[in-house]
Amino acid sequence: MQHVSDAIESNVRYYCRSFPADFSRARGSYMWDTTGRQYIDLFSGAGALNYGHNPPEIKQQLLDYIAADGIVHGLDLRTEAKNSFLSDFSSLILSPKQLEYRLMFPGPTGTNAVEAALKLARKVTGRANVACFTNGFHGMSLGALATTGSRRKRRGAGAPLSLGDRYPYDNYFGATIDTIDLISTLLRDPSSGFDPPAAFLVETVQGEGGAIAASFEWLKQLAGLATEHGSLLIVDDIQAGCGRTGHFLSFEPAGIYPDVVCLSKSISGFGLPMSLLLIKPRHDVFDPGEHNGTFRGHNLAFVAGRAALAYWRDPGFLRALDQNIALLDEWLSALVERLPRGAAEVRGRGLLRGLAFADDRLATIVARKAFQRDIIIEVSGSRDDVLKFLPALNIPSATLIEALGRLEEIIELECLTTAGDVETLQRRAS
Numbered sequence: 200m201q202h203v204s205d206a207i208e209s210n211v212r213y214y215c216r217s218f219p220a221d222f223s224r225a226r227g228s229y230m231w232d233t234t235g236r237q238y239i240d241l242f243s244g245a246g247a248l249n250y251g252h253n254p255p256e257i258k259q260q261l262l263d264y265i266a267a268d269g270i271v272h273g274l275d276l277r278t279e280a281k282n283s284f285l286s287d288f289s290s291l292i293l294s295p296k297q298l299e300y301r302l303m304f305p306g307p308t309g310t311n312a313v314e315a316a317l318k319l320a321r322k323v324t325g326r327a328n329v330a331c332f333t334n335g336f337h338g339m340s341l342g343a344l345a346t347t348g349s350r351r352k353r354r355g356a357g358a359p360l361s362l363g364d365r366y367p368y369d370n371y372f373g374a375t376i377d378t379i380d381l382i383s384t385l386l387r388d389p390s391s392g393f394d395p396p397a398a399f400l401v402e403t404v405q406g407e408g409g410a411i412a413a414s415f416e417w418l419k420q421l422a423g424l425a426t427e428h429g430s431l432l433i434v435d436d437i438q439a440g441c442g443r444t445g446h447f448l449s450f451e452p453a454g455i456y457p458d459v460v461c462l463s464k465s466i467s468g469f470g471l472p473m474s475l476l477l478i479k480p481r482h483d484v485f486d487p488g489e490h491n492g493t494f495r496g497h498n499l500a501f502v503a504g505r506a507a508l509a510y511w512r513d514p515g516f517l518r519a520l521d522q523n524i525a526l527l528d529e530w531l532s533a534l535v536e537r538l539p540r541g542a543a544e545v546r547g548r549g550l551l552r553g554l555a556f557a558d559d560r561l562a563t564i565v566a567r568k569a570f571q572r573d574i575i576i577e578v579s580g581s582r583d584d585v586l587k588f589l590p591a592l593n594i595p596s597a598t599l600i601e602a603l604g605r606l607e608e609i610i611e612l613e614c615l616t617t618a619g620d621v622e623t624l625q626r627r628a629s
């Protein structure tokens with residue numbers, strides 16, 4: 200009999216094709232399907248579940264809130280839940296880092312945050328064009344899509360996508376070409392055809408692009424370029440933020456202070472839809488209601504998001520996070536050492552890591568075989584050539600080690616068989 204999803208759901212469905220199980224329950228880094236089969240989740244809802252599935256501390260607060268008939272939907276009314284989220288975000292995240300930002304709640308998805316940020320930058324600068332980068336991903340609505348690299352995704356728009364000026368990301372042409380120099384040259388030449396943009400929209404680690412991390416130096420220089428040309432610096436921290444790189448905000452170690460920051464995915468801590476913008480006070484120029492929406496700031500997400508912030512003052516959580524980062528890092532380096540030279544390259548930062556295979560086909564093959572061995576792991580990158588590691592930040596190390604052990608066997612075998620002979624791989628890599 201045909202599956203109800205195949206019979207009724209739109210052809211656009213995507214992840215369920217890679218992971219064709221009927222999931223019913225989940226806890227921490229484990230998911231179970233309706234037959235009781237247990238999976239280890241190294242995908243974490245594309246980074247929307249940084250604290251794992253149904254983290255008990257957050258769940259309890261949600262249950263208590265609903266049981267007490269707390270306000271669930273409130274447009275952008277002042278609610279106790281929102282007030283508490285705002286004060287904790289300010290005292291736990293902003294103040295300790297000496298960041299001064301206003302919080303704006305657009306519609307609940309990441310692409311909403313990006314649209315709002317672009318609109319704001321245009322209003323602040325009076326310019327329409329926005330600088331964006333090769334391999335960047337910013338969402339699926341028209342404005343965000345115009346700044347997204349992937350041709351496959353842009354093609355779906357069916358309308359002209361304009362106003363995105365594409366520049367090469369850090370290292371795009373390899374280590375010998377400094378892309379900041381290149382961008383700077385173009386922008387300083389009044390006849391280059393490139394105009395100073397309303398904003399530079401950038402991910403510090405490109406998630407969908409294949410876990411490509413920009414260097415801190417590059418990010419610093421980009422911030423300088425934005426200042427020089429009167430453009431806003433917008434960091435899209437939707438995937439790399441909320442602790443994914445080991446810092447709550449991914450740009451912290453780069454020592455930059457973006458004008459606008461987009462957060463979504465894990466900001467509610469529980470997989471509830473929520474997104475927000477951090478805006479430097481002087482750029483907070485929308486008129487009341489100028490960017491409206493029915494679901495701006497959902498109170499369940501405020502309750503959960505506030506409970507999630509508490510992890511960031513828990514030494515046990517922070518220690519586990521550091522340990523997981525080190526564990527994954529060491530495993531990736533050791534694995535690549537053992538593979539044929541040039542067969543794979545390690546990418547990313549923190550717990551947003553990738554294994555880019557010289558043979559484009561391998562990442563998908565490995566992910567498919569991993570699913571057969573009860574591991575949920577996704578691919579990303581221009582050609583789906585990168586196996587992407589997004590474990591929960593607090594995955595127990597024993598669980599992580601078990602999953603990596605299974606992956607190691609699959610990868611070692613596939614690198615030697617599927618990719619054919621070692622010489623082919625080395626030739627491609629050189």
Ligand SMILES: *Cc1c(COP(=O)(O)O)cnc(C)c1O
Nearest residue numbers: 308309310336337338406437438
């Ligand atoms: C996921 C993502 C988005 C889009 O978020 P949605 O909630 O899917 O609209 C935007 N930018 C980045 C960097 C993302 O990873």
